[in-house]
Amino acid sequence: MWARVEKVLSQYCLSPLAMAASRKWVKQMADPSAEELSRLRAWMLMRVNGKERATPLSTWQLGCPEILSGLRAQPVWDSASLACLRPFEEQADAIRAELLALRSHRGFQPLKIPNWASRNKIAAPDGAGAVSHDAGDWNVFYLHLHEVQFPENCARCPITTGLLKSLPRSYQHAFFSALTPGTHIVKHHGPTNKKLRVHLPLIGASGAKLRVADETHELVEGKAFAFDDSFEHEAWHHGDATRIVLVFDLWHPDLSDREVQFFSFLQRSRMRAEMAAERASRVAAADAADGGKPAGLSDGDNFFKLLQDAKDLLPDNDWWV
Structure with missing residues (x-):
């Protein structure tokens, strides 16, 4: 055993x-x-x-790669039942002000995922990795991403970062998510049912829609919306201005604090190992006599390389309308 x-x-x-x-x-x-x-x-x-994985409780979760048993399966959660969201709503104006100040700085980047994680097989425009939208543009400004640090980004958003740091049972994943007018995020699933996803709409919410399972929602600026992204979901933005929301994740409320502690421990360990492997691959590629990549390294399959390389893909914020 x-x-x-x-x-x-x-x-x-x-x-x-x-x-x-x-x-x-x-x-x-x-x-x-x-x-x-x-x-x-x-x-x-x-x-x-x-x-x-365990058997999903809902057919809408069938495409989620990791399902843990014993967790309530409901596509949308009442934000009023999640007291930890209240400070974000109370500080929505301050968060919005920090977001708007970013317009004069670089920091947003196209959201990319590894080829192996893409179920829709939509290639990124530059050929490295995949994307989850088939129209428009989806750009993100990272604040937290597990073991990856974004000190410059966080320094520009002290109020937002402070709220995230004080968030109990944080899944350590947070970013500003921007959809330009006409963007369509195709139906997809999050990686696990061990967490909930929260959207706090800040600007451009008019014309934006989010479908979770079989219900479509129009979110309200300044009001947090919590959902289980292990359920199939999809988004559209038919508005005239760029829609930007603060996105962050929470561990599922049904997990005990001790279970969160252990799963967090495992997650951190694997993320650190993957980051170390990515750094080693970069060094090996740089040291290779012919300047090529080591065998087995694929730019489109290495999440951390995609993350680093995408930082330089947006020279300005002309996409923000």
Whole structure:
């Protein structure tokens, strides 16, 4: 059994010390009386038995690559039930002011995803990686992205960054998301049901629509909208001005704090390993005698390389209308 457990944990690129710490967690979750670890226990049992994901509770989640059992499956959540969103609504004007000040600076970049993560197979205009829209432009201004730091971006948005830092059970993923008029984000799913996604519309909301499962919503500027992005969703912007929302993620409310702690631990470990591999690949490519890339490195499949290279793709903010 331990061999199978370690095989699962090895997928998260744990160091020997981290693996030892994980074994202690596994022993704790094996105790049936540890109710606060019940979802984590079910996840580990599923994985050691060779199953990658639980059966979705909704057919609208069928395309989501990771499903954890024991979590409520509802496409939209009442923002009033999520007290942590209230400070963002109360400070919406201040967040909007910080956003508008960005117009005189660079920092937005096209949103790209690795080829392997794209279910729609829409190639990016420059041929590196994929995109999730088939019309218009989708640009983002990153603030948090797990282990990736954006100190210059955060320094320009101190109020927004402060709110995000004080957010309980943050999934450590936040950005301003901009859709130009005429943009269509094709139907897709988030990577997991372990989190909720929040949109705080700031400017250009008129004409923008978001479909989650079988319901289409028109969001209101300054009002937070929380949804489970493991459900199929799609967006359109038919307005005349660029629509920009603050996007951030929360761990699913049904996960206990201890479960969040362990899943965060695994996530950080894997992200750090992927970042280290990307840096090593860059060094190897630079040192190669012929100037080529090492075998196995694909620019369109390495998320962190796509992220870094996309920073230079928008020389100005002329797209912002």
